[in-house]
Amino acid sequence: MNPSKTLIYDGSFNGFLTAIFVSFEEKINVADIQRNSQGQNGLFSETETIFTNVEKAKRVWNGIRNKSHNAITNVYFAFLSEAEGVELTLYTYIQKLMASKNGKQLDYSDGIVLRISQLARSVGREKHRMEAFVRFQLTKDDIYFANIEPDFDVLPLISKHFRNRYADQQWLIYDVKRKYGIFYNLEHVELVSLNLKQVHFNKIHKSDAFLSEEYDYQTLWNDYFKSTHIKSRINRKLHTQHVPKRYWKYLSEKKEIA
């Protein structure tokens, strides 16, 4: 048996897929797969640094997809969860998938399969939430700007939704936590990093980056939100279940207007 090794990759999805490729090709007994920023070496295992190779990554991607479309979505979504140790769980998942005759049938009574599909579900839910909870504010430069702070790295997943929908306006969605954003310039979407002086959440203080008209619309939306409540049916528990409190500071309807 080969000695066990810890694979170190650059943190990108392609890097991770390359690691999978290398481990299969060289029949490595994988102890762990870690991002290079993590740097926790196992006591008894060697490490090998993986250099991202798009061609190799593509072959793994296609290999999984040929087994099952559902599985490739699960793998990508679960990867974006950034959960601790997710790489090794994914490695086992992909091994199982490749060994199975028919990848379409997933065994939900298997712990690994269940774990990956649950992680993928959580990321999917966060993607859906961000498509709903992004609140654009119109800047003086005529860009619809939003900052978000999602639990998982969902910007790559929501980009298509916003591009398809807001095709005739410039927009920028910025992940404050991961310090990068996606910007649509009326032609295509590109990754950007900003030197953001302040995070624009829904405080009462007005920033001069925005038109005063912008605050009028926020007020109207805030009013509208209030007038939709039916007092005799109030159910705050259900409300916070649907709109968890950690998202409130970016929702203009949740702003307290003095």
Next chain:
Amino acid sequence: MEYFQVMDFKRIQEKLNILADAAKYDVSCASSGSDRANKDNGLGNASKMGLCHSYTEDGRCISLLKILLTNHCIFDCAYCVTRKSNDVQRAAFKIQEVVDLTINFYRRNYIEGLFLSSGIFKNPDYTMERLVAVAKKLRKEENFNGYIHLKSIPGVSDELMYEAGLYADRLSVNIEVPTISGLKLLAPDKKHEDFTKPMLKVKNELNRYKNERKVIKSTPKYAPAGQSTQMIVGASGETDKDIMYSATYYYKMYQMKRVYYSGYVPVSNDSRLPSIGSQVPMLRENRLYQTDWLLRFYGFAVNEILNKEHPNLDVDIDPKLSWALRNLHHFPVDINKADKPLLARVPGIGMLSVDKIIKARQFRKLGWEHLKKIGVALNRAKYFIVCDSRNWERRDLDADRIKGLILQNSQGKFRKQYSQQLQLFN
């Protein structure tokens, strides 16, 4: 980009407050069922799944800008907050004002689109013309491809209903009162046919367009998200059977996408209606929705759940459990063998679990642990199933005993409302 004048803003704000407040009793906020694509790099699209952008403090989805064009009304329906005789502030939007609000809310990702309804001023056609004009302007002038739900005004002409469907994704006319006798009592100005005629027109157009699309693929869309209706629950003394039988009728007869049930919120001191301050029948509403789901997704027929012997749904347990307790001879079901329709009838097993069970049991026989991980509500299901375990409910329990055990070992969010007698002794 237009700028609000200070005066303008104040006036719009006031109108929005009045006309959104009056529209909130319409419970539908669905933005699903349409798959309108973004056209010519214009604004917006409508997704098949729909999207809730926020939720009201009573927990309902906010997906659309839901407003009335005006709350002026020539009719005097007892259950309605905008009825002629009610002393409330009246307002009316201009067509362009609704268009501007919709576009600007949409661009900020507040909403999926517009839900436009109206009080009836002058006559039904005059009102409907204005609703259609808003939708037309959004589609033609603003190249807006988001979701539009238009309310059909009872008594409107077929020509206008036809035009409405060319721009709207969904059309609806609220039947409000589930029985014809109730309608006579509460809305004497309206006839039953006023409601059903627009429904029939929409149904016929939907079918016509569907057939034409089979021949010519580029046939334009006609109300791609179909039509829906709403019934008020608890305003006219109707039974659950009355409500669900008439819902079934509308589903079948007019190919409704959805029927909504809205617990009556008292808005008047009319002696024909529950008085202001009486409780909204939310639990009943919940049970009706559960029944609706059983009919649409679980393969139940309405007369299995509601019939002459059982004209009303149980309050303390859900309708599926209630059916199972009356039909114990179908149980226990073997999880590892039963076919899909039978699995779907087991209390505590939802459709998602049914699918997972069917997939998972190809790999191994399923036991209690597997079922628990899959997400089956075992506290209810365990009395009705056997699985790969020698440990199953062997006692010969009767329906009352099972019900007692389930209630004892579970919690319900509405429990406080119906167990008040018990609390006397605590």
